Amino acid sequence: MLHEFRMPDAGEGLTEAEVLSWHVAVGDVVRVNQVLLEVETAKAAVELPSPYAGTVVALLAEPGDVVPVGQPIIRIEDAADAAAEPTAEAPAPPPTERLHEAFGGAFGADPAASAPAPSAPAPSAPSPSAPSPSAADPAPPAGPQGGQRQAVLVGYGIREGSAKGRRPRATPHGAEHxxxxxxxxxxxxxxxxxxxxxxxxxxxxxxxxxxxxxxxxxxxxxxxxxxxxxxxxxxxxxxxxxxxxxxxxxxxxxxxVPLSHVARMMARAMTESAFSAPHVTEWVDVDVTRMMELIRTARGREDLAGLAITPLTFAALGLARAARAHPTINASLADDGEHLLVHRSVHLGIAVDSPRGLVVPRIPDAGELDLRGMADALGRLVATARAGRSRPEDLRGSTITITNVGVFGIDAGTPILNPGEVAILALGRVLARPWVVDGAVVAREVTTLALSFDHRVVDGALGSRVLREVADFMADPATALALG
Amino acid sequence: MAVDGGPELVQLLTPEGVLVEHPDVALVLTDEQWRERYELLVMVRRLDAEATALQRHGELGLWAPCQGQEAAQVGAALATRPTERIFPTYREHGMAYVRGVDPVTLLGLFRGTTLGGWDPADHGFNLYTIVIGDQTLHAVGYAMGAQRDGAHEGVLVCFGDGASSQGDVAEAFVYAAVNDAPVVFFCQNNQWAISEPLERQTRIPLFKRAAGYGFPGVRVDGNDVLAVEAVVSAALERARAGGGPTLVEAFTYRMGAHTTSDDPTRYRTTAEGEAWRLKDPIERVRAHIVRSGIADAAWLAEVEGRAEQLGEHMRTACRAMPDPTPTSMFDQVYAEDHPVMDRERAWLTSYLAGFTDAPHHAGAGGGQ
Missing domain, CATH: 4.10.320.10 (E3-binding domain)
Known part of the structure; x- marks a missing residue:
């Protein structure tokens, strides 16, 4: 009968082991409990003794291979069938010798000397009594010791296809290392x-x-x-x-340098986002001269004193409105990958450079805010975040995000999505640049908008439309606010 | 590294297999008794080796090897009367064997198919206790019960050098001392509490701790089956006669891993293992019986043949061991029927019956 020995769990709850070296070769006659191979697990290097007596038909793993627990590592043809052939050259050792073997040599003998494995180095020409693995495959072992007996209770643990366990090292060792x-x-x-x-x-x-x-x-x-x-x-x-x-x-x-909690969160979030959502970034230059005039006018108004009306205020208003108009951009891809969770409200995340690192507090229901409301909300949110006092609930649940790289004197970038969202807008600095108006080059105040979106959810048409609407809003916010 | 037991070590058979005299302790065995002890030691080592191999075969979740401690376990168990209760740790496979517990029964616990597997009353051998040192309290309570019954019997309780640091063991010492409980505290000091060496457990030899509690302590060569039997016999005799507890420290060595999940090469030196290998508990008995003509080569080969048969018996029986039925867990909670257990068993039975492959749950659970 052909037996397969599967990689056992030599520790408690291990999922895999690395084959260090084989002590037997194809064609060798092995005894029960003769050491077959050495493996290394996350816990220990251990020798695996043979559960079966017989002839080695196939070695199913190479030194250096990391083999999942439960996967066959060697095929042994039962001694009962193979007995006739090898007895002449490899007689069963006397009990004393086997005892030495089993007892770890405490009887004074050196098992290495007393138990040389007879080598029959002819793997290319298997003996007639040793069927090829492929021929033997369709016949699963039967009887009380058959293959069904892979209980979770015993040393095989729970099979989990490609579970990755902790391993002590990466580089395989050769047999004699x-x-x-x-x-x-x-x-x-x-x-x-x-x-x-x-x-x-x-x-x-x-x-x-x-x-x-x-x-x-x-x-x-x-x-x-x-x-x-x-x-x-x-x-x-x-x-x-x-x-x-x-x-x-x-x-x-x-x-x-140990990472702060915020920095670790950033690392995790950005990795998750960058490697799960295919990003597309588009950008557009906008003449925001009229918006800047409006800002300067507002700053002179006493009834608006204390309100920070900035380019960010208008970008936030523009994006919140565009998101309300195009709900698909204000959405999340469901975990099942089959549904889009379209959010009814626009909770606008604002990336803020706080003393603790990058945080993204949110403005709830930003789609409902007017200029005054948005300026007020932004001012409080940024002040709270910079003071390091954002509440955890403020840092969760945004549905679309703005990052203002303009404050760092930068024109544009390709922002990475806040995980769970499908779009993020980067606002660049506002700078006087040469601009063509009515066929003449004049100095205008210009900014750059960059929109990254998750192409699994948002196609180029929608992304472009949203970015264009934000740009148009910022080009002439007074008209847009007045006319809706 | 602790290899030498020091001048207070009681030894009757040297590692070279030479009988020596001790001023306080003596034991003379017949030839038949010598052969019996040798065979027990060989069988215990064989069963331990087979169980270790079975774990590597994937048949057991875990095994705690007793290699190196055979003489301590066999000698102490032989010193008890069959009616006297032994409280083991989880490593007393040798004592279990002496008490007639089939090694296959031990395997069930380590295979996860039973929660213990034998009736302590049948063998005078309590269930394995995994919680370190707990059993010392159980044993002292049991001994105090025997004392109140006027039974004139001793109780043997095992623990290790690691457990000597446990509060439970200290409490057990206190209760046993002040009640003159008829208990023998049998500490197999195998030098290592997993990876923690003895010097991290104590500043004085462990047997000397007994003095602080007010009862005698003695250190015996734990690899000398004769000395262990002699010392434990004397301690039990003292207990039966109302003399109170004794601490016996069997100075020995765990030649194998703490459990099959442990790799001792990460914390022990090879030199230490080699030094202890020269003190092997079986080798010295073999040297003695061969040299004195008690056994010849043919008989030794017979013993080894029987050991092989034991190994094969364990291997075959282990692979054929049935999985328990899910409802069997309710059977062991109370000695008699209990309405809550009945209700929960009925619920689980009907729940299990709701699965499409339910029928096999109703059977005896052969698992094939």
């Missing part, structure tokens, strides 16, 4: 203890062992420190947390 890896390779314990079943006397006594507790190893991995190069100062030659930190500082050409 017992010496420390080359400098620069991630830290890896060099295994010299012989405390796994079947290995009694190690041949690695001479090797230097890195001694460090798992958290220290973790730290070293995170900091990119090679533990082999670290001078230990801990008890019994152990490497301490401080040793690793010192080594990292000594090696560091750059300083690792």
């Amino acid at each position: 017992v010496e420390p890896g080359p400098p620069g390779e991630a830290a890896r314990p060099v295994r010299i203890g012989g405390l796994e079943l079947g290995r009694a006397v190690e041949d690695r006594l001479g090797a230097r062992t890195v001694r460090a507790k798992p958290p220290v190893r973790r730290l070293a991995r995170d900091l990119g420190v090679d533990l082999e190069q670290v001078v230990p100062t801990g008890p019994e030659g152990t490497i301490t947390h401080d040793d690793v930190t010192r080594a990292a500082q000594a090696a560091a050409q750059s300083e690792a």
Whole structure:
């Protein structure tokens, strides 16, 4: 009978293991509990003993392969069928010898010496009694030890196709790699203890062992420190947390600055957005001379004193109106990817450079605001955010966003969407530039608007229409406000 | 690193297999008893090796190996009378074997198909206790009960060097001391509490802690099956006679991993393992019985053959072990029928019956 040995969960709840080396080859006759291979998991390097006696028909993984728990790693043809052929050259070892094997050599014998695996290096010409894997595939093992028996209860864990577990290192080792890896390779314990079943006397006594507790190893991995190069100062030659930190500082050409909460949120949000929503950015230059005149007029009016009426105020008004007119741009793609959540209200997010970093507080129901209302809301929102006092609820739930790069003296950019939204407008600086009016070049106050949108939801026609409407509003806001 | 047990270590059989005398402790075995002890040690090591392998085969979720501690466990269990209760940790596979618990039964717990699997009353062997040190309190309570029954029997409770730092163990010492409870605290000091070495648990030898509680403590060579049996026998005799508790520290070594999820090569030196390997508990008995003609090569081979059979028995039975039915969890909560359990069992049964593949839940759960 053909048996498949599946990668077991050698720890508790591991999802995968890396094959370090095979101790057997195709054609070898193996005994129950003879060591077949060594694997490394997130927790330990362990030797896997054979559950079956028989002839090795196929090795299904190479050293260096990371194999999910539950995936077959070796095929063994049952001894009962294969017995006739190999007995002459590989007689079953006497009980004493098997005991030495199983008992980890505590009886004084060296299993490595007493149990040489008979090598039959002819994988290209399988023996008649060893069917090819493909021929054997359609016949699943039957009987009480059959393949159905992959209970969640036992050491296989729950199968989850491509679950990715934490692994101690990335670089595979060859079969005979017992010496420390080359400098620069991630830290890896060099295994010299012989405390796994079947290995009694190690041949690695001479090797230097890195001694460090798992958290220290973790730290070293995170900091990119090679533990082999670290001078230990801990008890019994152990490497301490401080040793690793010192080594990292000594090696560091750059300083690792911990990210603030806001910065971490920004990193996460921007990554999420940039790699989930296909961005398209369009931009347009706008002659905003009339808008600037209106702003200057407003500043002279006593009844408007205290209100910050700026280009941003008009951009916000223009975008809120456009979004109200074109609800598809004021929307989110549902998690199922099959629905568009069209928001009934325009909650306008404003990207603000606060002392804690970039935050995006929102103006609720911005589509309902007039000039005075918008200026008032913007002024309070920006002041609160710059003081670092935005409430968490103010920083959530925007439906479309403006980022004002003009205040930094910049013309335009390609803004990245606030996650969950489908459009964001960047407002550039207002600058006097040569502009053609009625066939003559004159100096006009001009700004640049850039609109990024999620092309999964918003097509170029809609994006262009919205951007054009904002531009038209800002070109002549007085008329637009007066006439609706 | 702790390899040498020091001058106060009670030893009757040296690592070289030579019988030595001790001023306070003596035990003489017949040839048959020597062979019995040797075979027990071999079988225990074999069952432990097989279970470790079964975990690597993917058949067990976990196993806590006892390799290296066979003499401590076999010797202490043999010192008890069959009617006397043993309270194990989760590593006393050797004691379970001496008490007649089929190793396959132990596997159920580590395979996740049973919650313990044997009736403590059948074997005088309590269920494995995973919570570190808890069982010392259970044992002291049990011993105080025996004391009040006038039973004149001792109780043996196991714990490790790591558990010696637990509050439960300290409380158990206090209660046992002030009540003269007939209990023997049997500490298998295997030098490592997972990755924590003994020097992080104590500034003095563990057996000396007993003095602070007001009862005797003794350190015995835990790899010397004869000395362990002798020392624990004396301690139990004292308990039966109303003399109160004793702390026996069996100085030994966990040759394997803490559990199959542990990699001891990350925190122990190979040299330490090699030093302890020279003190192997089985090797010294074999040297003694071979040298003194108690056993010959043929008999040793027979024992090894029987050990192989035990391994095969475990392997076969483990793979064929049935999954429990979901409703079986209600059966063990109360000794007798209980209306709440009946109600919950009925609910779960009807819930399970609502699935299209429901029929197999109603059966005995062969899982095939």
